[in-house]
Each structure stands twice: as C-alpha cells, then as structure tokens.
Amino acid sequence: MSIRRATDDDWPHIWPFFDEIVRAGETYAFPLDLTIETAQPWWMDENTVVLEEDGVIMGSAKMGPNRPGRGAHIGTASFMVSPAARGRGVGRRLAAYALTWHRDAGFAGIQFNAVVETNTAAVRLWRDLGFEIIGTVPGAFDSATHGRVGLHVMYRDI
Amino acid sequence: MSIRRATDDDWPHIWPFFDEIVRAGETYAFPLDLTIETAQPWWMDENTVVLEEDGVIMGSAKMGPNRPGRGAHIGTASFMVSPAARGRGVGRRLAAYALTWHRDAGFAGIQFNAVVETNTAAVRLWRDLGFEIIGTVPGAFDSATHGRVGLHVMYRDI
Numbered sequence A, B: 001m002s003i004r005r006a007t008d009d010d011w012p013h014i015w016p017f018f019d020e021i022v023r024a025g026e027t028y029a030f031p032l033d034l035t036i037e038t039a040q041p042w043w044m045d046e047n048t049v050v051l052e053e054d055g056v057i058m059g060s061a062k063m064g065p066n067r068p069g070r071g072a073h074i075g076t077a078s079f080m081v082s083p084a085a086r087g088r089g090v091g092r093r094l095a096a097y098a099l100t101w102h103r104d105a106g107f108a109g110i111q112f113n114a115v116v117e118t119n120t121a122a123v124r125l126w127r128d129l130g131f132e133i134i135g136t137v138p139g140a141f142d143s144a145t146h147g148r149v150g151l152h153v154m155y156r157d158i
Helices: A008-024 A036-043 A090-104 A120-128 B008-024 B036-043 B090-104 B120-128
Strands: A002-005 A048-053 A056-065 A074-081 A109-116 A132-143 A147-157 B002-005 B048-053 B056-065 B074-081 B109-116 B132-143 B147-157
Touching (some): A002 A090, A008 A048, A008 A074, A048 A090, A056 A090, A074 B132, A090 A120, A120 A132, A120 A147, A132 B074, A147 B132, B002 B090, B008 B048, B008 B056, B074 B090, B109 B120, B120 B132, B120 B147
Parallel strands (some): A074 A109, B074 B109
Antiparallel strands (some): A002 A048, A109 A147, A132 A147, B002 B048
C-alpha cells in the first residue's frame, strides 16, 4: 500500500466509491444530486491523496485548514475508503498520513466538524488516534437507516 | 428599523463594516486579504439581509442550511453589526429575524459553528435566545488581542 497525491486522472477511480458512500447515507452530508462532474470540486484539491495497492485505489483523503484567516492554524480532514477495501486498515493508514501531514505543515490541531455518531468504526478510530469528542450536535445528520442522529465535533492537538 | 433582503447595491454599504469587523480580528475567521470584490461571495447570497434605519444600513445577516444533503435540516447564520450602530439592539433584531426565517423554512435547529469564546456579547445574546454551548474547540481562533481562544459550537432546536 502506498499513499500519494491524487491527480485528475484518479478522480474517475475515486468517484465510484465516493458516490456509493454518499448514497449509502450513513456518513457524509454532501449534496444528494452530485454527478461525476459536480462532485469533483467537493473532493479533489491540491491536498487530496489516494491510497493504492497494485494500481487499485482503495481509499482517499483530503485535508487542509479548517477555516481561513484566524482559524487557519487548525486543520481538518475527510476520508473515504472503498467499500471493497474495508477491514484492511486503509482508513487508519490514511488517518496516520493526515496526522503527519498536519504536523509537518505546522498545524496546532485537527478538528473533525461532523462525525456521524452512529459511524462507530470512525468514532472508534479517531478516539484510538487521540481525538476527543468536543460535543455532539443533536439530530444534525439524517441517517438513511437510523434517522436523525448526532454529529460529533472531534478534536486533537498536534 | 426594518430588515429586508440585501441586494447587490447594498454591498458597498456593508463592506466597510464587514472589513472593519474582520480586520479587528476578534470574531470572524474570514480570509485576511479580502477586498470589496473578493469578500462579496463570502457574505452576499440569496438569503442575506440588511437592517436599515433612515436609509442607513446598520447590520447584516446571512442564513441558510449549515450543510447540504443529509445535514440540510439544520440551519446556520452569521451576523455583522456596524460598529457605529452597536448597543442599539441591531444584533438581537437580526437574530430574531433569523430564528423566524429558519422556523418558517422548516428547519429543525440552528447551529453556530464558530462563536469566539471571548466575544462575550455574542455568547450572551445567543444564550438569551435559547442557544446552548455544545462544545468548545480549544485555541481554534487566533484573537488579535487575546491570542488563541476557543470556538464554541452553539445550537438550539426550533
């Protein structure tokens, strides 16, 4: 497995699992009507990476400042793991990469703005990696299977 | 005092206090290098309003869904009161307008993502209006006078 900067050529290989994950309705509040064209700017930028193995993209992450200006010393990141590649540590590797990336870039902390409380695998992983739940906005995510559930704000210093 | 939808013609009258407030560095994490042209899309959209009295714009607010898709049932809002008009209830009137607007539009709640903890006037006003502090991200705002201070996530049901 290796992690590298994503290029425009990678997007057609990210889009299928991006779309599958957004449509599943359990983890991300992206617009519901995205296409391969309109979704691209929601995910792809200069700090988007992919994890690949044997030429197959198994996951992707994006990262950068959580806010501009006087909030730019705190970073944030988003992660997508191809459902076909679950259970193989892809999310953990991408998260470790993002932590190192933020540390190297001089950020003071990392904030996740909206971790769905029923996404227990993600919550457990972030806790393992030192993130704490700052608070939970009640009912802020309309989960496809659970209905309205909370969104955690999670944070860790670097 | 009356509150009405903002138009493009209002922007040159909003920009001076927008700029003054952002430059003061106590309340908003907008980019630090905005101009009257580049700031406009950060503030003006179809749900931006102004409060005016005798033809003078004393404050402005913007409001809408906090997230797209499965998060779009929770709203958010931002407020700017002209420093020249402080202490006259402009913020409270704009906030009351925003509450009604969200209620009429069918939102389930309102979330403020980043209330600077040292902005005590705002924190007090939001508490008065029924918002609670969900959590505070430590040191996430680089205040011009206080250094790194926390950003409250605040929320109330509608």
